[in-house]
Amino acid sequence: MKAFIIQVITAAFAAQGVSGHYIFQALAKGTAKGAAYEYVRRNTNYNSPVTELSSNDLRCNVGGATGGNTSTLEMAAGDPFTFTLDTAVYHQGPVSLYMSKAPSTAEEYDGSGDWFKIYDWGPTFNGGQASWTMKDTYSSTIPKCIPSGEYLLRIQSLAIHNPGAVPQFYIGCGQINVSGGGSTTPSPTVKIPGAFKATDPGYTANIYTNFNSYTVPGPAVFRC
Numbered sequence: 001m002k003a004f005i006i007q008v009i010t011a012a013f014a015a016q017g018v019s020g021h022y023i024f025q026a027l028a029k030g031t032a033k034g035a036a037y038e039y040v041r042r043n044t045n046y047n048s049p050v051t052e053l054s055s056n057d058l059r060c061n062v063g064g065a066t067g068g069n070t071s072t073l074e075m076a077a078g079d080p081f082t083f084t085l086d087t088a089v090y091h092q093g094p095v096s097l098y099m100s101k102a103p104s105t106a107e108e109y110d111g112s113g114d115w116f117k118i119y120d121w122g123p124t125f126n127g128g129q130a131s132w133t134m135k136d137t138y139s140s141t142i143p144k145c146i147p148s149g150e151y152l153l154r155i156q157s158l159a160i161h162n163p164g165a166v167p168q169f170y171i172g173c174g175q176i177n178v179s180g181g182g183s184t185t186p187s188p189t190v191k192i193p194g195a196f197k198a199t200d201p202g203y204t205a206n207i208y209t210n211f212n213s214y215t216v217p218g219p220a221v222f223r224c
């Protein structure tokens with residue numbers, strides 16, 4: 001009996017391993033690929049997603065509640081940056097970028113404060129077909145007008161490839177120190193968890209049937 005249970009547990013973990021999929025591992029300035037886990041918090045769930053909408057793991061992935069050995073990347077407001085994965089995103093769904101200002105250092109910050117969204121990669125529609133941006137690098141820029149200081153810079157792939165099944169969040173959090181910023185308080189803001197609801201149209205969408213429009217979950221994108 002005991003051996004049987006161990007076998008079942010082992011099988012469940014093995015299944016989780018192969019059903020996971022991709023990791024946002026690196027953050028760097030410009031279009032550089034950067035080193036894995038230098039500026040991105042190390043996760044402890046291999047390449048598996050977070051699926052629980054009420055979990056604090058939605059902030060910075062499993063194991064990413066604090067910085068540990070993660071360094072903080074010095075950036076200027078307006079600087080371009082790139083997140084790189086171990087393997088390209090291959091589940092359909094939106095990819096979004098969020099930021100949250102640390103009350104003290106980015107390394108110590110647990111992400112429990114206010115988050116604002118700075119970018120969405122949503123679908124484009126063409127003749128009843130949607131296409132999604134599925135890449136191994138995602139590049140954007142730090143908004144120019146936000147206050148200087150230390151932030152968590154979070155990327156999220158929301159996998160909605162399997163309508164009817166629970167959507168999957170693949171998450172990575174970088175630590176950055178923004179200089180030369182402005183004086184605009186970014187809005188709207190949300191808390192994570194809380195920003196995503198089981199009833200969000202962008203969460204429940206069936207991307208294969210009558211799929212002609214889509215609203216990316218979360219707040220509106222903040223623009224300076």
Ligand SMILES: *[C@@H]1O[C@H](CO)[C@@H](O)[C@H](O)[C@H]1NC(C)=O
Nearest residue numbers: 041042063066067068069070
């Ligand atoms: C930090 O790095 C050291 C040395 O590589 C390692 O022993 C330790 O477990 C790491 N801590 C975390 C939180 O990753």
Ligand SMILES: *[C@@H]1O[C@H](CO)[C@@H](O)[C@H](O)[C@H]1NC(C)=O
Nearest residue numbers: 072105106149150177178179
């Ligand atoms: C972030 O930048 C500020 C201002 O230059 C500096 O005082 C602070 O030490 C920096 N933080 C880190 C983690 O390097």
Ligand SMILES: [Cu+2]
Nearest residue numbers: 019020021091
């Ligand atoms: Cu998967």
